[in-house]
Amino acid sequence: MSSLLSLYQEIILDHNRSPRNFGRLEHATHEAQGFNPLCGDKVHVYVELTDSRIREIAFEGTGCAISTASSSLMTESLKGKTLDEALSFFESLRGFLTQPPDTPPPAGFELGKLAALGGVRQYPTRVKCATLGWHTLQAALKQGGLTVTTEPDPHA
Amino acid sequence: MSSPLSSQTKPVSLAERIQALRDDFPLLHEQVHGSPLVYFDNAATTQKPRPVIRVMSEYFEKQNANVHRGVHFLSELSTTLYEEARKTVAGFLHAHSPSEIIFTRGTTESINLIAQVLGQVLIQPGDEIILSELEHHSNIVPWQLICEKTGAHLRVIPILENGDLDSEAGMRLFGPKTRILALAHVSNALGTVNHLTPWIRLAHEQGAVVLIDGAQAIPHLPVDVTALDCDFYVFSGHKLYGPTGIGVLYGKSSWLERLPPWQGGGDMITSVTFQKTLFAAPPQRFEAGTPPIAQAIGIAEAIRYLESVGYTDIQNQENQVAEHALRRLREIPRIRLIGEPRERAAIVSFVLDGIHPHDIGTVLDQQGVAVRAGHHCAMPLMEHYRVPATVRASFAFYNTENEVDIMIEALGKALELFGR
Numbered sequence: 001m002s003s004l005l006s007l008y009q010e011i012i013l014d015h016n017r018s019p020r021n022f023g024r025l026e027h028a029t030h031e032a033q034g035f036n037p038l039c040g041d042k043v044h045v046y047v048e049l050t051d052s053r054i055r056e057i058a059f060e061g062t063g064c065a066i067s068t069a070s071s072s073l074m075t076e077s078l079k080g081k082t083l084d085e086a087l088s089f090f091e092s093l094r095g096f097l098t099q100p101p102d103t104p105p106p107a108g109f110e111l112g113k114l115a116a117l118g119g120v121r122q123y124p125t126r127v128k129c130a131t132l133g134w135h136t137l138q139a140a141l142k143q144g145g146l147t148v149t150t151e152p153d154p155h156a
Numbered sequence: 157m158s159s160p161l162s163s164q165t166k167p168v169s170l171a172e173r174i175q176a177l178r179d180d181f182p183l184l185h186e187q188v189h190g191s192p193l194v195y196f197d198n199a200a201t202t203q204k205p206r207p208v209i210r211v212m213s214e215y216f217e218k219q220n221a222n223v224h225r226g227v228h229f230l231s232e233l234s235t236t237l238y239e240e241a242r243k244t245v246a247g248f249l250h251a252h253s254p255s256e257i258i259f260t261r262g263t264t265e266s267i268n269l270i271a272q273v274l275g276q277v278l279i280q281p282g283d284e285i286i287l288s289e290l291e292h293h294s295n296i297v298p299w300q301l302i303c304e305k306t307g308a309h310l311r312v313i314p315i316l317e318n319g320d321l322d323s324e325a326g327m328r329l330f331g332p333k334t335r336i337l338a339l340a341h342v343s344n345a346l347g348t349v350n351h352l353t354p355w356i357r358l359a360h361e362q363g364a365v366v367l368i369d370g371a372q373a374i375p376h377l378p379v380d381v382t383a384l385d386c387d388f389y390v391f392s393g394h395k396l397y398g399p400t401g402i403g404v405l406y407g408k409s410s411w412l413e414r415l416p417p418w419q420g421g422g423d424m425i426t427s428v429t430f431q432k433t434l435f436a437a438p439p440q441r442f443e444a445g446t447p448p449i450a451q452a453i454g455i456a457e458a459i460r461y462l463e464s465v466g467y468t469d470i471q472n473q474e475n476q477v478a479e480h481a482l483r484r485l486r487e488i489p490r491i492r493l494i495g496e497p498r499e500r501a502a503i504v505s506f507v508l509d510g511i512h513p514h515d516i517g518t519v520l521d522q523q524g525v526a527v528r529a530g531h532h533c534a535m536p537l538m539e540h541y542r543v544p545a546t547v548r549a550s551f552a553f554y555n556t557e558n559e560v561d562i563m564i565e566a567l568g569k570a571l572e573l574f575g576r
Contacts, residue, residue, distance in 0.1 A: 040535070
């Protein structure tokens with residue numbers, strides 16, 4: 001049960017119960033939909049980009065606690081960041097989540113609250129839940145209006 | 157012949173018999189995350205009894221050779237074992253002849269085989285293929301592919317809220333354009349047992365061909381393909397306590413003889429020249445290449461094992477366990493049972509308000525309880541119930557009411573964790 005508590009830390013449960021920035025963004029400049037066909041999770045990510053900076057970011061959809069909390073934390077941590085900062089942040093996060101448990105985050109990478117997602121490293125099948133919202137954001141920022149799926153995922 | 161002693165022997169209760177049978181399954185005695193395994197994912201695949209494991213290792217250790225070729229001792233032995241397996245399957249299904257049994261890679265391949273050959277010879281633009289809202293993706297997608305190729309259309313028998321087929325609406329779909337009825341015997345997501353006879357009769361009245369997907373039925377109820385009068389019946393070995401990599405396609409010989417081959421290769425021909433190839437008669441016509449020999453021996457042994465347990469005890473135990481599960485689940489205030497069919501085959505699907513099935517799956521797994529969380533390859537059905545996924549507990553005769561209680565207790569932990 002102790003590894004359950006490291007997966008479902010209070011911060012994850014909180015963001016699952018009351019996800020931040022949840023809903024549609026009226027003036028989105030970029031958006032994309034993401035699916036996890038293995039479990040039926042769906043997420044829609046909206047971004048309002050001004051001068052290559054994320055002014056507003058929101059998401060909606062249905063997913064498990066890990067996927068919902070991760071998307072919610074994503075919106076909190078990326079608001080105000082530039083496009084490049086956001087994309088490189090995701091690269092570092094993905095690197096962190098696919099490392100063996102107990103591997104420290106790379107030097108210079110400030111995880112902040114997202115450290116709570118580290119629990120998924122003990123549950124390889126749940127890494128996809130934790131990254132669905134981020135992959136969708138990446139699709140929105142890079143291509144715009146694209147649908148992404150976790151299967152097959154060349155990057156996971 | 158009954159010995160005078162047998163009348164004095166204390167009759168073995170069902171519970172005692174099940175405990176003894178559990179010892180035939182080595183995997184049931186494993187631990188997961190430090191807890192004894194409670195295996196409730198039998199609709200995905202079943203565990204294997206020792207006799208099945210034993211015949212397959214024996215085959216590899218002492219009998220292995222290719223079939224239908226070579227005159228050496230081992231090749232003849234393998235051929236005999238393989239063809240004996242076909243006879244066992246034919247007898248089990250009450251087919252008229254072993255030549256009506258084709259070995260495939262699984263249920264999915266069996267359906268694809270039939271969809272593709274029927275698509276070649278039977279389907280015209282505007283024709284209709286009828287299936288139901290209960291189907292597994294493997295009984296939807298192969299037909300969609302054929303529709304795209306031929307210009308035929310899919311028609312879907314809807315379900316009632318309880319998960320039974322809506323007979324009234326469904327029966328209206330049949331007409332002169334109906335070419336194929338492809339229907340599940342038992343729903344893999346809800347456990348609904350479909351009463352097939354009226355549907356098969358109706359399809360035949362329109363001159364349509366009937367394929368029954370029996371993947372979820374065959375482990376739970378006796379099947380007599382001759383009495384059912386279906387044209388094709390398909391299932392997999394691994395859901396029947398046998399190995400993966402083997403499926404069965406039963407086809408009426410009147411159909412199989414008329415159908416063209418599916419794949420080409422060795423083992424399915426009578427002669428080959430570069431001008432023309434003559435195809436073998438069924439079943440070889442549909443078994444190109446080296447078949448799954450060890451798996452065929454395994455499925456035959458699984459059938460013998462199943463028959464030795466007997467469907468009476470299998471159904472009594474599975475019904476007791478399923479009813480106990482339903483009773484205990486209904487005590488949970490935030491539960492919603494998905495599908496409450498009139499007749500159910502050892503499958504229970506549910507959601508807990510506010511907790512995603514995936515999270516429940518993980519919490520149960522940490523306590524040794526294996527269930528399936530997801531859409532069960534039945535996305536249209538999930539759409540019907542407006543849920544992205546469900547938790548599915550699917551039982552086998554080796555499961556017990558005590559295991560159900562362990563699952564209920566484990567669910568309590570999920571409620572505790574997410575209820576805060």
